[in-house]
Every structure is written in C-alpha cells, then in structure tokens.
Amino acid sequence: MPKVTKEEKKTNIISAALKLFSEKGFYVTTIPDIAQKVGMSVGNFYNYFSSKDILAKELVMYISEYLGENIRLINEKDISTEKKIDEIVSMYFNMADNRPEMIEYFLRVYLSNREVFGNGCEGMICVSAFVTELMIFFDNGVSSGELQDQDFFSAFGLFMGYLGGMVFLFGEKILPEPLNSYKKSISTNIYNALKAR
Amino acid sequence: MHSKQDKKLKILWFRGVTCNGNTHSFLNLPHLEQLLNRFEILYHPILESTLSLVEITKLKDKCDIFIFEGAYDPLMRRNEVLIGDIVTHYAKNAKHIIAAGSCASFGGIFKASAPQRNSGLIFNEDVEYGPLQSYKDRVINLSGCPIHPEWLSYVLGMILNKKEIEVDSLHRPIELYSNLAHHGCTRNEYFEWKVDADNFGEKEGCLFYKQGCRAPMTHSSCNKILWNNVSSKTRVGTPCFGCTEPNFPLTNLFSTKTNMSIPKDVPVGISKRSYLTLTGIAKTFYIKRLEGKLIDYKRDN
Ligand code: SF4
Numbered sequence: 001m002p003k004v005t006k007e008e009k010k011t012n013i014i015s016a017a018l019k020l021f022s023e024k025g026f027y028v029t030t031i032p033d034i035a036q037k038v039g040m041s042v043g044n045f046y047n048y049f050s051s052k053d054i055l056a057k058e059l060v061m062y063i064s065e066y067l068g069e070n071i072r073l074i075n076e077k078d079i080s081t082e083k084k085i086d087e088i089v090s091m092y093f094n095m096a097d098n099r100p101e102m103i104e105y106f107l108r109v110y111l112s113n114r115e116v117f118g119n120g121c122e123g124m125i126c127v128s129a130f131v132t133e134l135m136i137f138f139d140n141g142v143s144s145g146e147l148q149d150q151d152f153f154s155a156f157g158l159f160m161g162y163l164g165g166m167v168f169l170f171g172e173k174i175l176p177e178p179l180n181s182y183k184k185s186i187s188t189n190i191y192n193a194l195k196a197r
Numbered sequence: 198m199h200s201k202q203d204k205k206l207k208i209l210w211f212r213g214v215t216c217n218g219n220t221h222s223f224l225n226l227p228h229l230e231q232l233l234n235r236f237e238i239l240y241h242p243i244l245e246s247t248l249s250l251v252e253i254t255k256l257k258d259k260c261d262i263f264i265f266e267g268a269y270d271p272l273m274r275r276n277e278v279l280i281g282d283i284v285t286h287y288a289k290n291a292k293h294i295i296a297a298g299s300c301a302s303f304g305g306i307f308k309a310s311a312p313q314r315n316s317g318l319i320f321n322e323d324v325e326y327g328p329l330q331s332y333k334d335r336v337i338n339l340s341g342c343p344i345h346p347e348w349l350s351y352v353l354g355m356i357l358n359k360k361e362i363e364v365d366s367l368h369r370p371i372e373l374y375s376n377l378a379h380h381g382c383t384r385n386e387y388f389e390w391k392v393d394a395d396n397f398g399e400k401e402g403c404l405f406y407k408q409g410c411r412a413p414m415t416h417s418s419c420n421k422i423l424w425n426n427v428s429s430k431t432r433v434g435t436p437c438f439g440c441t442e443p444n445f446p447l448t449n450l451f452s453t454k455t456n457m458s459i460p461k462d463v464p465v466g467i468s469k470r471s472y473l474t475l476t477g478i479a480k481t482f483y484i485k486r487l488e489g490k491l492i493d494y495k496r497d498n
Binding site: 072123124128131133135143150 | 482
C-alpha cells in the first residue's frame, strides 16, 4: 500500500472534519470522532492540529482558498463579465453538489458560531482569499464598463447572499428542483442587478 | 584674452506656454545666489541677464544649458520668431537641455487645455513627441507642477561637477524620481493600517482612500526633500495630485477614484490582488490610537 504523506493525511482530516462538523454540529463533534473517522489515534491527530478551534479556523481558510482559487481561474479568463457570473454561479453550485460539506460548514458553522472565530479569524483574516478574488471580479467589471459602480458590500451581499440563500434552501429540501436547474435564471438575475445602466 | 565670466557655463531660460510657476519655485531656493554665481545667465525672463529677449531671438548666440519652462505650442511666437526655431537653435548647440516642470516635460496643464496642439519638449504625456526628438539624449525632464527648486539645483550642481545624470525611461533623473511621493509622509502609519482621514485638512489619517492622494503611484521625492525645507502637501493634509507623472493633470483631484469602493489604482509595483489581500486584513483591526486625535489619545492613556 502506498504510504500516505503528511499532506494527504491533513487533507483527509479536513474532509472528515468538514463532514462531521456540518452534519453533527461544531460543539457535538469531538476530536476522537474526527480521529476515528480518519482512522488515526487521537494522539496522532494532535500532530496535525493542536486544538479543535485551530482546526475550525483552518477549515474556513481551506474553503476560502478553494473558492478564491476557483474564482481566480474565472477572473483570469478572457470572457465577458456576464459570462464570468455564469461561471461563478456554476462553480458554486457544483461545489454545493459535489462537496456540500464545504458550503454547509461555511453557512452553519462559520457564520453561526462567531465566538469560535472571534480570535484570530475575525473580519477578513480567514476569508481573505475568497473576498479578495471577488473584489478583483467587481473591480474588473466596473473598469470594463460592464458593471455599475456602487458600494462593494452591497454588490457582494447581493451576489453571495443570493447564492448562499439558494444553497441553504436546497439543503433544507425546500427547492422543488435540483440546484442546477436554477443556474441560468440566477445568473441572469445577478447580472441584471449588477450591470451598468 | 577671456575674462573669468566667459568661462562660466551659460544658462538660457526660455518660456513656452506657462504660468511661470517653475521660475517662482526656483526663486525659493535657499542658496539661489551662490548657485547662480557659478553660471552666467545669458537670458532669463525675470533674473538679471546678459542679453535681452530681442537679442536672443536673433538666434546668433549659443548657450551651454538650455532650460525650457512651459508647454511647447508650435504656433507660438516670441518677438515675432516662431518658438520652434528658437528652441531648436538653442537646443542644437547646448550640452544640456532641461525641461523645467511638467508642462515642458509632458505637456502638463497647458497640454490639457489644447491637447491637439501643445506638448512637452520630447514627450506628449508618455509618448515620444515634440520638437526636440533629434536632441533627446541631452534632455533631462524635471517634471513637477511646479518643479522643486532643489531638484533643479541638483541637476545644475551635477552639471557643474561634470557628473553623469542617470535618467529613467521618461528622462527624469532616477536619483530624484525613484522615490514615491509616499516615502517619508508622516501619515505612513495610517496607510499601513488603512485608517483614512475622513475630512479635508485633518492632521491624522491617510489621504489615500477618500481624499485622492496619488503619492503611492507618483515618482517624486517631495516627502524626502521637503518643500522650503519644512513640509510637504501630504504632511499638511492636501492629497498628492501626481503632478510629476505624464498623465497629470487628472480630474477630481480631491477624491479617490474607486470601482465598487476598491481603489482604482494601487501602489506602484504591487499587484491589486496582493494589495487587496493585505488591505482587507489590516482593515480588520481596530487600533484606538489611530482612530482619533493623537493628542487626545495621549491625554487619556
Ligand atoms: S497621505 Fe498619501 S503620501 Fe501620506 S501616507 Fe497616505 S497615501 Fe502616502
């Protein structure tokens, strides 16, 4: 059996922790639960993350970097802002389909347990990769004349609040159709709301 | 036999379309007299000179250092002589040509008022253009609106001492223009922590986010070689207008251009992505000392 590297083990812990935290909740999940799920001893777990709080923060950064990296790839494409919106929406919904624990964690743990993230993960610190990339997206859109100049957070909230809300409704099994069937109409709505006029 | 006067390098200072701001700025040089005593002023519109305007427009004489102030307007005449003829005559024979100020360097304010017509001596903004293309290797651009008197003094001093003056791609001496106007500003700590001055004229706070300060994008040593040896614009609360750059003048100088609250321009040589990453994190922290008046903070702490 090929030897699992330290980096791979870390990724395994991250995946397992994301699943457990988003399914069972942050406080109910214990380090022994996570260690058991990855098949390692609790002692060995601490070689990777020295506390549950530190793991919690690393998870936010992991998700933020994952999202940031994917949006960066879209930002760097030579396509219209309208098309970029389509692609960001697709990317986000695919992530909700394929790795729902990432978005669940973000919505149900990060945004709901602020006391865990208050120290060392406040403001932009842990989500900077993701927010920065959206800033670049908006900045490019306004520079090229495709988007209306307005307050950043008004636009950010409209875009990300909308997507987060849809994924939440989907998670609550309220949406009658699969998430993907809303992609087109949601992209169009976002573009119409943000476009230059 | 030559008199001592003959051995001095001859300066001829000529005006194009100008407000004379560079002349006035230069008159504030603390050691002006000592400096000028080492040259012969063949002609200057304000200072005592060897020749008159009528004499120099006969185009019979030569100078060693030709200083041109103001934008170049090809249709302009002085004493009925086309300025193009005057400029090329003196430039052809001069060892050094100095464009004094942003108008002479890149067109500046007077180019903005007649964009199809006026330009600098060898540049129209940052595009090579203007009457002295054939002599461009000898042209030193001292951009600034107006020039800092010490910058001209530095160049004349280097010439006197037969020192090579290295210039950047826009022909500005790199020793003066490798700095950014931001370097040495007393508000640097506020820039680091992204604390803005909310109102014009406040002593505390950085002027980058709201007040239009262009110093981090502007090559100049204004905050290093202080004006009148005392202060600078940003130190007293006026934003830097970027007057040494070829795109000067911009518009709405007292407000920062933003796209969705994100500064349109970021400091020279730093990618927007890196800049925004750092800014977002710095803005997260609340630093009480930097939020109000420093004096009040000191009293209370
Ligand atoms: S006011 Fe301008 S020069 Fe001063 S620190 Fe802020 S950006 Fe730099």
